[in-house]
Amino acid sequence: VSCDADSAATVKQSGDDAATGRTARPAFGRSTSAPGRIVAIGGGKGGIGKSLVSVTLAIELVNRGLKVVLIDCDLGGPNLHSLLAMPFPKETISDFILRRAATLGELAVPTPIPGLSLISGARNAVQVANPMHQQKLRLMRAVRSVPADVILLDLGAGSHYNIVDFFLLAHHGVLVVIPEPTSVENAYRFLKAAFLRKIKNADLGDEVKAALQQATVERDGRAITPVELVATVCEREPELGARLSHEMSSFRPLLVINQVRQEQDAALGDGMCAAARRLFGIEIELLGYLHHYVQVEHAFRMRLPLLFEHLGRELAQDIGTVAGHLLALPLPTPDLA
Amino acid sequence: VTRYEDLDPWALLEVSPGASAEEIRRAYERLSSVLSPGSLALYSVADAEEQRRLQRALYVAYMRLLRAATNDDQHPPAITPRAATVRLAQPPRHAEPNARPSAPTPPTAPAPEAPAVDADTEITGLLLRQLRESRRLSLDEVATRTRIRRAHIESIELEDFNALPERVFTRGFVLAYSRELGVDPERAWNCIEARFLRARPPQELKL
Numbered sequence: 001v002s003c004d005a006d007s008a009a010t011v012k013q014s015g016d017d018a019a020t021g022r023t024a025r026p027a028f029g030r031s032t033s034a035p036g037r038i039v040a041i042g043g044g045k046g047g048i049g050k051s052l053v054s055v056t057l058a059i060e061l062v063n064r065g066l067k068v069v070l071i072d073c074d075l076g077g078p079n080l081h082s083l084l085a086m087p088f089p090k091e092t093i094s095d096f097i098l099r100r101a102a103t104l105g106e107l108a109v110p111t112p113i114p115g116l117s118l119i120s121g122a123r124n125a126v127q128v129a130n131p132m133h134q135q136k137l138r139l140m141r142a143v144r145s146v147p148a149d150v151i152l153l154d155l156g157a158g159s160h161y162n163i164v165d166f167f168l169l170a171h172h173g174v175l176v177v178i179p180e181p182t183s184v185e186n187a188y189r190f191l192k193a194a195f196l197r198k199i200k201n202a203d204l205g206d207e208v209k210a211a212l213q214q215a216t217v218e219r220d221g222r223a224i225t226p227v228e229l230v231a232t233v234c235e236r237e238p239e240l241g242a243r244l245s246h247e248m249s250s251f252r253p254l255l256v257i258n259q260v261r262q263e264q265d266a267a268l269g270d271g272m273c274a275a276a277r278r279l280f281g282i283e284i285e286l287l288g289y290l291h292h293y294v295q296v297e298h299a300f301r302m303r304l305p306l307l308f309e310h311l312g313r314e315l316a317q318d319i320g321t322v323a324g325h326l327l328a329l330p331l332p333t334p335d336l337a
Numbered sequence: 338v339t340r341y342e343d344l345d346p347w348a349l350l351e352v353s354p355g356a357s358a359e360e361i362r363r364a365y366e367r368l369s370s371v372l373s374p375g376s377l378a379l380y381s382v383a384d385a386e387e388q389r390r391l392q393r394a395l396y397v398a399y400m401r402l403l404r405a406a407t408n409d410d411q412h413p414p415a416i417t418p419r420a421a422t423v424r425l426a427q428p429p430r431h432a433e434p435n436a437r438p439s440a441p442t443p444p445t446a447p448a449p450e451a452p453a454v455d456a457d458t459e460i461t462g463l464l465l466r467q468l469r470e471s472r473r474l475s476l477d478e479v480a481t482r483t484r485i486r487r488a489h490i491e492s493i494e495l496e497d498f499n500a501l502p503e504r505v506f507t508r509g510f511v512l513a514y515s516r517e518l519g520v521d522p523e524r525a526w527n528c529i530e531a532r533f534l535r536a537r538p539p540q541e542l543k544l
Contacts (some may be wrong), residue, residue, distance in 0.1 A: 184380045
């Protein structure tokens with residue numbers, strides 16, 4: 001199966017995201033040499049709309065003239081094909097991990113939406129759902145070289161390394177949250193896990209690791225917050241602390257609040273940004289809201305494909321705002337770590 | 338990378354140093370509302386004590402900036418980041434030693450618009466403060482008129498329930514204060530009591 005993102009046809013970008021009011025728009029690389037923008041959709045909890053956001057955002061970006069590849073990174077339980085009313089693809093990430101395919105790009109299958117292709121998650125094999133470290137690194141490198149304007153990673157639930165690593169790999173990591181305590185708690189936990197992982201990945205040397213270990217141990221009983229951790233290291237090793245601090249400032253997760261039903265639900269987005277900044281020292285940015293629509297629930301229940309014609313015009317508008325904000329973000333400089 | 342205790346008041350409220358009194362007020366209102374004690378955004382990341390400290394830190398920063406903006410537009414006083422922390426431990430109960438009860442605070446700030454209150458409006462400490470400020474009443478004035486200690490009125494406005502006396506006394510304060518502002522006293526207490534009880538569950542339930 002060939003990936004149609006390989007085609008050299010130039011794609012005109014639609015200008016309608018100018019309506020979002022953002023001006024600075026980085027140019028998208030059209031040549032296959034320019035890497036695409038990698039966006040990861042996570043959130044730490046199941047059933048909060050990660051796949052809904054992934055699929056609708058992908059469709060919205062396609063509608064804006066971009067070539068999009070959607071990768072189902074829920075290796076243990078892939079289901080994006082179902083949400084697009086497709087049969088389970090014959091070739092999946094399994095084939096890449098088991099070295100039956102050389103690149104991820106060749107596993108991309110076209111979807112009913114022209115311009116959108118899907119790379120499906122692993123099927124069945126336990127060793128594929130829980131890839132070993134080296135396999136994962138190979139997979140992560142391969143994600144970076146998938147030819148597309150936007151590579152959308154739909155992450156599974158949870159905060160373990162296999163998920164967090166893909167979140168950190170992306171240029172933009174998006175957290176989906178619904179206005180429920182468990183979702184908020186898991187999102188904060190995910191943030192902390194991702195931050196700690198980022199520090200660990202950054203090659204800061206054994207001293208920092210020792211200092212971090214020390215700092216984590218010393219706060220018995222209470223979870224240490226990222227900002228306290230950095231502060232502790234700063235006290236002991238100012239220079240290393242400064243590097244940590246720099247590492248931290250390049251960590252800018254994004255937020256989408258799903259299932260907004262009332263005004264105070266919408267305040268959650270601002271509140272989480274304000275709280276993360278003041279309590280964790282982490283800057284997160286709100287991309288937008290998806291309101292709660294009966295139509296969406298209906299589509300899931302009736303197993304309709306997640307196309308805007310089934311989800312409704314309002315949801316399309318909500319996701320349009322999210323997409324506009326996302327595309328207006330500058331591409332972060334590549335992380336050398 | 339700084340935690341809120343160490344942020345200067347401008348950074349804490351996310352306003353620029355040249356911000357007007359109105360901008361400062363809006364920033365404070367937005368933040369104190371989205372980070373109000375008990376809000377979902379603070380779930381699992383701040384315990385009750387931390388939530389109160391955060392709310393108080395916002396309030397202290399707000400008062401400092403408002404004073405700076407209204408008294409001395411050209412030369413905002415140099416506020417060291419530490420100052421806010423010190424104030425946190427010792428809330429500015431007597432921040433204005435020469436407070437003139439007849440002078441509205443702040444002297445030159447435009448009176449903010451009174452929030453609309455109807456039969457469905459949830460009465461909160463924040464709402465009471467907005468009503469008080471819309472009437473250009475200072476905390477000291479209200480304290481004199483209601484004979485409630487200024488600190489208690491401030492705590493009601495912040496919904497800092499652990500700083501208030503027992504339920505029966507707090508109820509009296511809330512009734513008197515809302516009456517002073519022309520708010521239905523019983524309804525005000527009905528709204529506020531729920532959160533009071535959440536912050537301080539009755540003793541017998543604890544056993």
